[in-house]
Amino acid sequence: MKKNFTILLFIICFSLFSSGEAQTLVAEASKSRVAVGEPFQISFSLNTSGTNLKIAHLNEFDIFQGPYNSSSTSVINGSVSQSYTLTYVVGAKKEGKLNIGPATVTVNGVTIQSNILIIDVTKGGTNNNNNNNNTPSSANNQNTTSEKPAGDNVYITTQVNKRKAYIGEEITVLYKIYTRVDITQFAVSKIPSVDGCYVQDGKISNAQVTENIDGVNYITGEIKKSYIIPQRTGKIIIDPLEAECVSRQQSNKRPRDIFEQFFGGGYEEVKYSIKSKPVTIDVLPLPEENKPADFTGTVGNYSLKASLSRNDLKTNDATNLTVVISGKGNIKLIEPLKINFPEEFETYDPKTSENISSDNGISGSKTFDYLIIPRHEGKYKIDKINFSYFDPEKKQYVTIPSPEFTINVAKGDDTPANVYSSRNKEDVKILANDIRYIKSATPLVEKNNYFFGSIMFYTGIVTPLLAFILFIIIRRKNIEDNKDSVVVKSRKATKLARKKLINAEQYLKTNNKERFYIEISQALYGYVGDKLNISVADLAKETISITLKEKRVSDDTIQQLLTTLNNCEYARYAPGAVSGDLNGIYNNTVELITKLENEIS
Amino acid sequence: MKSVKLFVSLFLLSFLSLPINANEGKLAFENANAAYAKKDFDNAILLYGNILKSNLESAALYYNLGNAYYQKNEFAKAILNYERAKKIAPTDSDILNNLNLANQKIEDKLEVAPEFFLLQWKNLLLNLMNEKAWSITCILLLCFACLLFAGYFISKNILIKQIAFYSGTVLGALFITTFFIAKHAYFTSKNGTEAIILSSVAAVNASPSENGKKLFILHAGSKVSITKQDENWFEITISNGNVGWIKEDQLEKI
Numbered sequence: 038m039k040k041n042f043t044i045l046l047f048i049i050c051f052s053l054f055s056s057g058e059a060q061t062l063v064a065e066a067s068k069s070r071v072a073v074g075e076p077f078q079i080s081f082s083l084n085t086s087g088t089n090l091k092i093a094h095l096n097e098f099d100i101f102q103g104p105y106n107s108s109s110t111s112v113i114n115g116s117v118s119q120s121y122t123l124t125y126v127v128g129a130k131k132e133g134k135l136n137i138g139p140a141t142v143t144v145n146g147v148t149i150q151s152n153i154l155i156i157d158v159t160k161g162g163t164n165n166n167n168n169n170n171n172t173p174s175s176a177n178n179q180n181t182t183s184e185k186p187a188g189d190n191v192y193i194t195t196q197v198n199k200r201k202a203y204i205g206e207e208i209t210v211l212y213k214i215y216t217r218v219d220i221t222q223f224a225v226s227k228i229p230s231v232d233g234c235y236v237q238d239g240k241i242s243n244a245q246v247t248e249n250i251d252g253v254n255y256i257t258g259e260i261k262k263s264y265i266i267p268q269r270t271g272k273i274i275i276d277p278l279e280a281e282c283v284s285r286q287q288s289n290k291r292p293r294d295i296f297e298q299f300f301g302g303g304y305e306e307v308k309y310s311i312k313s314k315p316v317t318i319d320v321l322p323l324p325e326e327n328k329p330a331d332f333t334g335t336v337g338n339y340s341l342k343a344s345l346s347r348n349d350l351k352t353n354d355a356t357n358l359t360v361v362i363s364g365k366g367n368i369k370l371i372e373p374l375k376i377n378f379p380e381e382f383e384t385y386d387p388k389t390s391e392n393i394s395s396d397n398g399i400s401g402s403k404t405f406d407y408l409i410i411p412r413h414e415g416k417y418k419i420d421k422i423n424f425s426y427f428d429p430e431k432k433q434y435v436t437i438p439s440p441e442f443t444i445n446v447a448k449g450d451d452t453p454a455n456v457y458s459s460r461n462k463e464d465v466k467i468l469a470n471d472i473r474y475i476k477s478a479t480p481l482v483e484k485n486n487y488f489f490g491s492i493m494f495y496t497g498i499v500t501p502l503l504a505f506i507l508f509i510i511i512r513r514k515n516i517e518d519n520k521d522s523v524v525v526k527s528r529k530a531t532k533l534a535r536k537k538l539i540n541a542e543q544y545l546k547t548n549n550k551e552r553f554y555i556e557i558s559q560a561l562y563g564y565v566g567d568k569l570n571i572s573v574a575d576l577a578k579e580t581i582s583i584t585l586k587e588k589r590v591s592d593d594t595i596q597q598l599l600t601t602l603n604n605c606e607y608a609r610y611a612p613g614a615v616s617g618d619l620n621g622i623y624n625n626t627v628e629l630i631t632k633l634e635n636e637i638s
Numbered sequence: 639m640k641s642v643k644l645f646v647s648l649f650l651l652s653f654l655s656l657p658i659n660a661n662e663g664k665l666a667f668e669n670a671n672a673a674y675a676k677k678d679f680d681n682a683i684l685l686y687g688n689i690l691k692s693n694l695e696s697a698a699l700y701y702n703l704g705n706a707y708y709q710k711n712e713f714a715k716a717i718l719n720y721e722r723a724k725k726i727a728p729t730d731s732d733i734l735n736n737l738n739l740a741n742q743k744i745e746d747k748l749e750v751a752p753e754f755f756l757l758q759w760k761n762l763l764l765n766l767m768n769e770k771a772w773s774i775t776c777i778l779l780l781c782f783a784c785l786l787f788a789g790y791f792i793s794k795n796i797l798i799k800q801i802a803f804y805s806g807t808v809l810g811a812l813f814i815t816t817f818f819i820a821k822h823a824y825f826t827s828k829n830g831t832e833a834i835i836l837s838s839v840a841a842v843n844a845s846p847s848e849n850g851k852k853l854f855i856l857h858a859g860s861k862v863s864i865t866k867q868d869e870n871w872f873e874i875t876i877s878n879g880n881v882g883w884i885k886e887d888q889l890e891k892i
Contacts (some may be wrong), residue, residue, distance in 0.1 A: 084771050454640040472736040477707050479698035481689070489773040489824035497777035498817075505784040512791055 056575070060085045062146045062151040070157045073129050076101050077305075079137060080124040084626070087121070087144040095127060098134050102126035124533040150350045166508030188195070193260065193278055193313040201319045204270050205336030205367055206429040207399055209239070210263045210315060220305070225260065227279035229313075229591075230521040233253055233267040234298060235367060237395045264399050266336075266367045267320040273596065275316040283308050290419055309589040329425040329436050336427045337366015343422065343439040343576050355410050360387075360439065362424060363402035368393055373405050374424060379417045383410040411446040416442050479619075530567030534560045534630050543567060545619045551609065560604035561598065568637055578602065590636045596631055663694040666700035668877030674706055682706040697727035704736060715742040721861070721892040725827060728765040753841040756860035764819065769827045772820035779816055785810035830891035833874070837859045840889070842882035853882040862889065 060083070067078040081092065092104075105124045110117065129135060137154040178523055191214065198209040210231075212221070239262035250256050260278065269272050284307045289558065322334070339362050345355040362371055373387045393401035420440040428435050537560030544553040563620045566576050569584045578599055585595050604622065670685030686703040687746040704719035720737035727733060753761075767775070786806030793799050827834075838858045843850030846868040856862070856876070860885070866873035 050744075327799040341657055470707050470739060472705055472739050473732045475671055475702040476698035476732065477668075477671060479664075479667065479696040481667065481696045481699065484693045484695045485828070485830060487824055489771045489820045494773050494777070498780060501777075501781045501784045505788060509791070638703075 051354055058258055060087070060147075060149055062087075062140060062142050062149050064140060064151040066137070066154050066155050066156060069126065069155070070159065071129055071489040072159050073132050076126050077156075077285050078124060079154065080122055081140050082117030083142055083144075084118070084120050085117050085144055087149075089143045090123065091141045092123070093138045093140055095137065097130055098127035098137075099130060100125055100127050101307070106218075119213065130157065132158045132160050138629065139528075144518050162469070167427050175579075185229045188328070190218045191220070191282060191284070191309050192282045192359040193280060193309055193311050195275060195278065195316045196317055197275070197318065199223050199318075200316075201321060202267060203321050203323055203336060203427065203429045204267050204369075205323070205334060205427070206266070207265070207337070207366060208265050208318060209398065210265055210275055210316075212260040212262075212278045214258050214260055214280070214282075215250070216284075217253065217255050218259075218280075218286060218307075218406045220282050223280065224249075224282070224519050225278065226279045226310075227277075228261075229276040229278045231263075231273065231275050233264050233271075234267050235370070237264045237266075237393075237399050238262065239264055239395045239397075241459045264395055265372075266399070266519040267318070270320045270322045273318045273320050275318065277315050279310070283309050293338065322326070322425050324432070327434055327615075329423070329434055330433065331436075332425040332427070335371055335425070335498045336429055337364055337368070338428055338430070339366065339424070339437070341424045341439055343442075345419075345442045345444070348443065349445045349447070350411065351447050352411055352414050353449050355442070358409060358419065358442070360405045360407070360422070361399075361402055362405075365398055365400040366402050366426070368399065368401050371403050374422050375408060376422050378407075378409060379419075380622045381411060381413045381415065381417065384408070397467045402590040409444075411444065414446045414448040416443065416445050444498045518550075526570060530564045531634060533567065534564035536560075537563065538627060538630075540627075541623060545623055548619075554605045554608040557607070557622065558602060561602055561605070561626065565598070566634070568633065585637075588637050590633065594629070594636055596633050598633070599625060601629060649764045657858075658700060661690050663692060666692075667699065669867055670700065674702065679709045683710070695722075695726070697723045697730060697733065699723075700726070700734070701730070701733050704740070706735065711743075713740050714834060715834050716740045716745070717859050717861070718836070718866065720888055721832070721834060725892060726768055730769060742858070746859035746860040764823060764826075767823075767877075769820060769823040772816055772823050775814060776816040776820050779809050779813040782814055831864050833862050833864055833872070833889040833891045835862065835884075835889050837888040840884055842874065842884050844882060845884040846873070850883060856884075864891070 063082045065082065068075075071077050081090070083090070102125070106121070106339075107124070108119065108121045110119050127229050135156045135158055137156065138151055139153050140151040142151075145147075158251075186595075194213050194215065196211040196213060202208050212229075214220075231334050241259040241262045243258070246257050248255050260280070286305060286307050295576050303324055309438040323334075342361045342363075344359050346359070347354075348356075350356055358376070362368070369391065373389060378384045388406040388408070390404045390406075391401065392404075393399060421441045423438045424439070425434060427433070501524075534551075537556050541553050541556035543562065544550075544556060562576055565581055565585075566573055567570070568590070569579060569581070571584060582595050582599065601622070666685060666689050669729070670682050673679075674682040675687055676884070683703065683706045683757050686706065688700060690703075700719045704716045707716035707719060717737065717740045717759060719735055723730070723733045724737060726862060730850075740763035771805060779874040783806050784803045786809060790799050790802040790806060793802060812816065817843060835856045835858055840856045841852045844853050860876065864872045864877050865875055865881070868883070871879065872881050872886060872889070874884050874889075875881050
């Protein structure tokens, strides 16, 4: 209507001032009050032909469409009039009073200026009710679709089922689009991130539902559904979801030709950037009151089932303990239960399997399979296992015990076929380095009690030395003494033998045979006895010959000595039986003693 | 010979006999250990210190005192006491382990200057036993050497004579070596040529005076060797070979 009116005004003006050739440039806005991002039209109209049209900078606005040129020539009463219009569809970037213009144009060498437009921009979304007259039905009637604000036509909401939650409690987040225009294209440009949460996407329904909001019918669709489980306490912000959609709307632009009209011309595509609002959720810590000792942070609502595959088995047979935890909540975060198996069992880390669905909240089950191999026979008991969780609805902790199991193990075959030789042997893990503990027992001694240099030390050094020297001296003396007696004896031996021989010589002269032989034999026995240091009692011929042999006296000499001794004895006890001259025996004996003297070493 | 045996046995017995106040000391030691076990380290330090004041000592006493200081995060004093314990028991693994840990906690990480390998062997040998053990080894070696030489004189068998003579000679040589090692150990132990820095920051000067040019800074816990003394200044050498003068009150002899 306004536009029509404007054109009419132009015509009137033109007709009024046609003769005066008054040229005007008029700036016009479709709305003087708009919301941020709301599209509206601005147009610059010139009632004559001009050149060098300069539009003021539209930095504070997003140009959605345009510029569109339109020109018209009319002949009224023979006079020709021209008009030219430039149209933009823009949206304000920020709120406040924004100025547009002035625009300038040169007509016949004269520069003319347009008026200044003042647009009052308000915060987005506040003018929903103001524009209620722009219902889709009325929009269809009028060809002004592209003027409608996006904040009103299309928007996204973030819906959460609770604003306050315990840590670990599941929250449903649903992003929904509301539209009252036809959407031809839709794309999510930014998927929201949620810090500090475990996020699991849920299924969305593709159905389009018509909802009535404040008396206006909107078509709604679910964009995205997430189940989030906060992992920390405090405020958690769910970031906005950003999307871009293109709506196909009837254009106010005249189709250029018939083909365009035929192939769907006359429609234009309007692009909207839409964004949901961030949502803040308060995450509360779990109450400390009545917190079970074995609580590991599991929140939700669960049930526990435990079963043993076999109760009666033989040694080295395997059995399985299966623990199934099922329910609603952060199932993925459930840790394997710590079961106290008897030491005699060989156990392995449990095999974990999950079956989680997120159709309607996170739910499902987690199964722990413990493989047990008893290595020794006997009757064993597996203690009950307590599984604790926090129920956010009841706001209390729940502990469910598993049943106790007894296992009877009979003695199996002696040849364990399936013994794993490599039991889980691990290197000793060094957890920390700390000093070793204090020592308990100690003999305390006086300070500065040095042993070296003390009297005790020097006594210790000197005493063995003195003892050794003493030992040497005593030994020397003994040896000296022994040596003397032997030497003396041996010296005396020759002397005595000579004496006896002198006696024997006298008896030889007097021809006293008996005495002669006695002297000779005594001289020999005495000499050998003294020389060899053998006592008279031991003086037998065998001893003499052995001792002489030891002294390395030649066999000839020994034989001669023994013969001479024998002869002397024969002559003494049987004087008639021995012949031979006494002189020969005497000389023989002297010779023998000389030999012995030389040979005894 | 008998007299020697008698002497040796008497001599060994004299070692086992304890000082008169040893029993009292033992009781105090147990009390201090109890305080340590209760994590009352302040009290433990006080009690261990009292035993030391009564002129008694042992490797375990210094070691436990070192542990108490370690628990109080006074690493310089811990190192000082571990070093004192090490002087008495140079091969005790507990002492070496804790000393090593305490040394990792101090600020100065001194590069050890490479030593000539013979010098390394010498230090290794010297650290094998303490002064007492070296002295006793020395005496025992002498006794055995004398016995072997006596055996040489007594024996009539030539082989035994030879063995006795040569081994006696070797033991005699060892006796002389150990005597000098014991002497060295005695002097180093008595004169205390090594010290630990106790003040948290200690400036080392170029000359023994306050106005001397500052050469480098040492922190608590560093071990230094004292090479000279000039009134209340010490000339020190640190393990990377740097030399300078430091005031007496900033360190304590091991």
